[in-house]
Amino acid sequence: MIGMVDTGLALLILGLAVWAIAARDTFAAVVGFVAYGLLLTLIWVRLHAVDVALTEGAIGGGLTGALLIGAAARLRATEAAALSERPGVALRTLAAVLSAGVTAALAVCVLALPVPAPTLAHEAAAHVAATGVGNPIPAVLLAFRAMDTLLEAIVLLFALVGVWSLAPDRAWGGRPGPRHHADPNGMLAYIARVLPPIGIIVGAYIFWVGADYPGGKFQGATILAAMWLLVMMSGLSDAPPIRKTWLRVGLVAGPLVFIAIGFVGAAAAGAFLAYPEGYAKPLIIVIEFALMPSLALTLGLLLAGAPQRLEE
Amino acid sequence: MSAIADLWTILAVSAGAFFFFAGTVGLLRFPDTFTRLHALTKADNLGVGLVVLGLLPRSGGVLAGLKLVSIWLLVLLSGSAVSQLIARCARERGPRA
16 A cells, blocks of 8 residues: 555656656746655655655755746746747757766666665764764764765855846845735735744744754755745835845854854864864754854845845 | 544545545636636645544644644645635736636
8 A cells, every 4th residue: 555655656756757847838847846846755755754855845845946936937028939949850859868868877877886885874873972963864964974064055155146146237236136015905915924923933943853853954944034035025024135234244154153163173173073072062053053044044035036126 | 442543534534535636626627717726725725624633643642733733724824825816816817717
């Protein structure tokens, strides 16, 4: 019975993947992609990887989906023209061959992996207790692979700089995206008033339980960013101008604290990002607390888009 | 006692699944946006509600049960709000099948 459910899920997600690629309409393809992300979340749950499932649901399905919907809305005006410019047979064949080649290469690599796969899981699990964190995922992400997590936080900042660099010169330093006006007594404004208090509590809860159960700063920050976006989109509050000092300080504060603690480790424990004996858990908590608001700001601004207008 | 709880779970989750099925049929078969939304929101509200009610005896604690119920309430809130928004959008753009 359970096997049937899993097989059904796998078939469904393959079908959706093909459909998202084959759909001619951009918006339809995006909707297919979001549904694909949600199904992928279910599959991660079935694999008992709840942390990955949460991240996939929040970032893969939710945040990326919202970004793509925004892109599809921008492309709508030119979509008919783009569809009429059908590339030639040679180009399409070349694209198909290239895509099939990449897929085949990936398949060969995955199939050629040794069985059982080389793993550090046992060693990591044996030393989780030394970090004092109950959930092995943050223990690995913030102690054994702290460098990866640091770079991950920084790469998001680079992505934001990339988005901002698309701003026209006259709007540089201004507010991102269009000014949203919704009916102040309408449904969007209502939900933007009711939902954020709940969302902030859920986000903080997911962040806090991350120490011992699935959850963490990325998932929590995504929920906070979503609440912020809801308030911006309902017109209740405008996006902040990107030249504001508090905004820029907030964006870099988390990674800066992370780097500073890394250097403290270099001085006190002999290696960059090493934690002195007995201080692992408090330092991890400090890093998580510092990263969470920065991540929420970064993700929210990433979705808000490039600055488009100076003060009106 | 556990047999009664099991029976309750089976009955309520099956009823929830029926509402999802009916909602999906409605989504595929109804003629315009408004009737399709009508079918879909019934499936969301009652379907999720019944599934949550059915799972309550199995949640293994008051806190977990409360989380399940709050998920239902959040689905109610977001589902009704989003269907209002879609309906308003559809009304402003005029009838289109």
